[in-house]
Amino acid sequence: MKFAIESIKKNSGRLGKLRIKDSGPELRTPLLLQTTKGGSIPWLSSDVFESHVSRKPQVLQFTLSTMDQMAEALAQWNIGGGRGLSDYVGLPGHLNILLLRDPCETTPSGGNDRDIQPLFTRRGKESLTPERYMEMVASFKPDIYQGLCDADTNLESAKKRVQKSVDRTEKFMHYVYENRANVESTLLAPIVGGYNTFARTQSIKHAREQPAGSYGGYILEGFHTNGLSATTLDSSKLLPIVEHCVKQLEEDKPRIMPGAFAPLTILELIRQGVDVFDTSYAYCASMNFKALTFSFVQDTKEHVPFLDITDDVIKEDFSPPMNNCSCLTCQKHTRAYLHHLYKTNELLGPILLMVHNLHHYITFFETIRESVAKDKLPELTELVKNQNTKSQVDYSIAVNTKVITKATMGKGFAAAAV
Amino acid sequence: MSSSKIPPLTYKVVAECSVSKARAGLMTLRHSEVNTPVFMPVGTQGTLKGILPDQLIELNCQILLGNTYHLGLRPGIDTLKKAGGLHKFMGWPRAILTDSGGFQMVSLLQLAEIDEHGVNFRSPFDNSQCMLTPEHSIQIQNAIGADIMMQLDDVVKTTTTGPRVEEAMERTIRWVDRCIEAHARDDDQSLFPIVQGGLDVPLRQRCVSALMERQVRGFAVGGLSGGESKHDFWRMVDVCTGYLPRDKPRYLMGVGFAADLVVCVALGIDMFDCVFPTRTARFGCALVDSGQLNLKQPKYKLDMEPIDQKCHCSTCKRYTRSYLHHIATNESVSCSLLSIHNIAYQLRLMGSMRQAIQRDEFPQFVKDFMAKHFKTDPIPAWIREALAAVNIQLPADPEKEDQDLEKKTKAEKRQETENVAEEQVATS
Numbered sequence: 001m002k003f004a005i006e007s008i009k010k011n012s013g014r015l016g017k018l019r020i021k022d023s024g025p026e027l028r029t030p031l032l033l034q035t036t037k038g039g040s041i042p043w044l045s046s047d048v049f050e051s052h053v054s055r056k057p058q059v060l061q062f063t064l065s066t067m068d069q070m071a072e073a074l075a076q077w078n079i080g081g082g083r084g085l086s087d088y089v090g091l092p093g094h095l096n097i098l099l100l101r102d103p104c105e106t107t108p109s110g111g112n113d114r115d116i117q118p119l120f121t122r123r124g125k126e127s128l129t130p131e132r133y134m135e136m137v138a139s140f141k142p143d144i145y146q147g148l149c150d151a152d153t154n155l156e157s158a159k160k161r162v163q164k165s166v167d168r169t170e171k172f173m174h175y176v177y178e179n180r181a182n183v184e185s186t187l188l189a190p191i192v193g194g195y196n197t198f199a200r201t202q203s204i205k206h207a208r209e210q211p212a213g214s215y216g217g218y219i220l221e222g223f224h225t226n227g228l229s230a231t232t233l234d235s236s237k238l239l240p241i242v243e244h245c246v247k248q249l250e251e252d253k254p255r256i257m258p259g260a261f262a263p264l265t266i267l268e269l270i271r272q273g274v275d276v277f278d279t280s281y282a283y284c285a286s287m288n289f290k291a292l293t294f295s296f297v298q299d300t301k302e303h304v305p306f307l308d309i310t311d312d313v314i315k316e317d318f319s320p321p322m323n324n325c326s327c328l329t330c331q332k333h334t335r336a337y338l339h340h341l342y343k344t345n346e347l348l349g350p351i352l353l354m355v356h357n358l359h360h361y362i363t364f365f366e367t368i369r370e371s372v373a374k375d376k377l378p379e380l381t382e383l384v385k386n387q388n389t390k391s392q393v394d395y396s397i398a399v400n401t402k403v404i405t406k407a408t409m410g411k412g413f414a415a416a417a418v
Numbered sequence: 419m420s421s422s423k424i425p426p427l428t429y430k431v432v433a434e435c436s437v438s439k440a441r442a443g444l445m446t447l448r449h450s451e452v453n454t455p456v457f458m459p460v461g462t463q464g465t466l467k468g469i470l471p472d473q474l475i476e477l478n479c480q481i482l483l484g485n486t487y488h489l490g491l492r493p494g495i496d497t498l499k500k501a502g503g504l505h506k507f508m509g510w511p512r513a514i515l516t517d518s519g520g521f522q523m524v525s526l527l528q529l530a531e532i533d534e535h536g537v538n539f540r541s542p543f544d545n546s547q548c549m550l551t552p553e554h555s556i557q558i559q560n561a562i563g564a565d566i567m568m569q570l571d572d573v574v575k576t577t578t579t580g581p582r583v584e585e586a587m588e589r590t591i592r593w594v595d596r597c598i599e600a601h602a603r604d605d606d607q608s609l610f611p612i613v614q615g616g617l618d619v620p621l622r623q624r625c626v627s628a629l630m631e632r633q634v635r636g637f638a639v640g641g642l643s644g645g646e647s648k649h650d651f652w653r654m655v656d657v658c659t660g661y662l663p664r665d666k667p668r669y670l671m672g673v674g675f676a677a678d679l680v681v682c683v684a685l686g687i688d689m690f691d692c693v694f695p696t697r698t699a700r701f702g703c704a705l706v707d708s709g710q711l712n713l714k715q716p717k718y719k720l721d722m723e724p725i726d727q728k729c730h731c732s733t734c735k736r737y738t739r740s741y742l743h744h745i746a747t748n749e750s751v752s753c754s755l756l757s758i759h760n761i762a763y764q765l766r767l768m769g770s771m772r773q774a775i776q777r778d779e780f781p782q783f784v785k786d787f788m789a790k791h792f793k794t795d796p797i798p799a800w801i802r803e804a805l806a807a808v809n810i811q812l813p814a815d816p817e818k819e820d821q822d823l824e825k826k827t828k829a830e831k832r833q834e835t836e837n838v839a840e841e842q843v844a845t846s
């Protein structure tokens with residue numbers, strides 16, 4: 001994996017070029033990974049993704065917690081070089097990175113027994129030893145994989161838990177570093193330690209003690225426990241600790257931070273020097289029936305961060321989810337139709353929302369890279385923060401708790417037939 | 419010539435099988451041309467579950483079915499009117515057919531009672547007494563704006579016998595007149611009457627002749643595929659197609675198993691619909707010539723082949739049985755992937771039949787299909803009889819090879835039948 005910094009600006013963060021495979025494309029950072037579940041982009045077949053979201057080569061973010069049951073099949077698939085992990089999930093031609101935890105869902109806490117790392121899967125808790133983990137990486141053969149780590153910390157974690165996460169990670173990584181030669185994939189060094197500067201420094205120190213070439217980048221975890229929790233992070237707490245970490249990391253290695261961070265938080269993290277993010281925020285929005293409508297194009301109009309698809313006021317609103325959007329959903333469908341799909345619990349609802357939300361988020365990242373290149377990240381941050389309103393808009397996502405009852409179904413038919 | 423002068427449905431027979439009653443036709447509707455015989459996937463609530471309209475067009479799907487009962491409930495006729503009809507509401511530019519809503523009334527709602535006025539039912543909202551009359555059904559279908567709509571018919575269980583069957587048949591004829599009278603958009607939409615008459619040949623004959631006296635552009639055959647014996651089923655289809663006029667399309671409601679489609683095309687049916695292909699996809703099953711693969715079975719875990727080597731659908735191009743095994747019923751994308759394949763399968767089967775009819779090779783097609791479909795299993799007697807009735811003689815069954823295999827396949831077949839019987843009760 002090759003990474004080169006193109007520019008670093010005090011107020012706009014860094015612009016980089018990332019080549020994951022010699023034969024692969026050169027990608028630009030800040031980079032957006034495509035989050036997957038069970039290997040697929042949530043709700044979207046490869047056909048729909050490539051026809052209606054993006055034709056460009058992507059980096060797919062696979063998670064062991066949603067794919068561990070495929071290990072045996074992948075071992076067979078990959079025999080003799082094989083066609084690769086992305087081909088197996090129907091997305092050939094795309095690069096990939098294997099993480100442990102699904103950033104889309106809250107990772108349960110606990111289960112941190114001696115010498116094993118819990119892996120929370122659909123079937124419940126599995127116990128990963130470092131040995132088993134490295135075997136699985138060898139079966140999966142991802143382009144990049146993360147080091148095994150205990151990231152079970154957040155802002156509320158007690159000092160003892162934070163320290164344990166660092167110590168356990170060190171122990172796991174000891175094995176991983178020793179045996180990394182058995183896999184061809186590029187390793188990411190995990191940096192953990194919650195919101196504790198001392199613990200973070202210790203974690204970074206362990207990574208930096210390794211011989212040159214041991215790993216190709218850093219993955220920063222332990223700030224949140226995934227799922228919606230990442231959408232509500234307090235920047236005033238998060239940014240100082242990230243800044244503390246970043247200044248101790250080698251500059252010439254990419255820094256990855258998985259999680260459904262709010263768009264404003266993403267911009268603030270980019271300014272701190274974080275390079276790689278993922279689309280789990282678009283997933284969380286779609287899952288909770290929100291169409292992303294925040295604006296990142298400078299104008300003077302006021303914008304709202306989301307369109308709430310569950311809101312009855314759009315029942316007969318035949319305008320597109322977002323004006324001036326070129327995605328399939330906005331070109332061919334209406335708010336009223338999305339609302340109907342929500343009310344009828346139809347699968348096409350999240351599909352259409354995901355098409356729009358991914359399209360919007362990918363375009364957002366294109367704008368980010370332009371802004372970083374022009375050293376205009378502060379202006380973009382200001383727009384995203386206030387959306388031309390007088391106060392900061394709220395990007396957090398709450399669980400949709402509305403229940404569709406017969407009483408809210410509308411009386412169209414009965415009314416006609418009475 | 420202005421478009422309003424052209425009838426909203428024209429049908430012409432393109433080719434006829436020189437042996438059986440099979441025919442290939444071209445039906446031209448306001449929103450699409452439809453090559454028949456055709457299978458119409460069911461998009462109950464204004465969407466085909468998990469599939470984009472663009473993907474259906476990619477599959478060359480020309481006509482979809484919508485359910486009046488569900489659409490009348492949500493989004494409701496006011497919203498549909500304001501949207502300018504279902505085509506615009508769901509973003510589907512091609513043809514749509516709607517049912518009358520009566521079938522769901524009877525199958526979904528408790529305490530639905532039928533009298534001369536219409537179907538009495540309890541409102542699912544407030545439990546108040548409501549009535550769906552032939553006029554209401556047509557009003558709603560006029561608001562939906564489908565290219566083809568169905569009359570409200572008096573539906574009785576296929577297994578019903580005695581005077582109730584005759585009453586239902588006579589009432590269906592009286593109701594078709596009320597539907598025709600209430601139909602306000604005859605320039606855009608075509609109303610099909612429904613042949614009823616249970617499993618009684620003279621009743622079916624009487625119903626067909628009565629309906630043929632009405633000014634209609636096509637006919638539906640109803641009241642079948644609801645648990646009657648296959649022997650009765652094919653005979654009723656055969657009777658109806660024997661009397662229906664040659665120059666109008668014939669729609670057999672609720673039929674969609676591959677073998678049934680082939681037999682009924684041979685008997686002269688042009689249009690079919692069934693929830694089976696999309697419903698079975700949601701259970702992790704993929705349709706192939708030999709029946710269906712239940713991809714959840716452990717034997718597919720390490721199977722690196724596509725569902726069907728010969729299939730050109732986007733699922734078979736990209737995905738292995740192994741991967742689908744892992745995500746089937748777990749990740750919702752599996753529902754989309756298997757539905758795409760299953761609809762592609764149905765549409766390809768219909769396309770192959772059209773081509774065979776046009777080349778006048780349909781009898782050979784039927785023989786080849788049955789050999790592939792049943793492999794070493796004996797071909798059911800009803801299929802042999804039905805095909806023999808239209809002069810297609812299937813070769814004798816091969817010697818039995820594997821007793822176990824046969825048993826298992828039979829169990830799977832029974833499962834299929836149960837799935838669909840269940841589905842017919844609860845289309846959702």
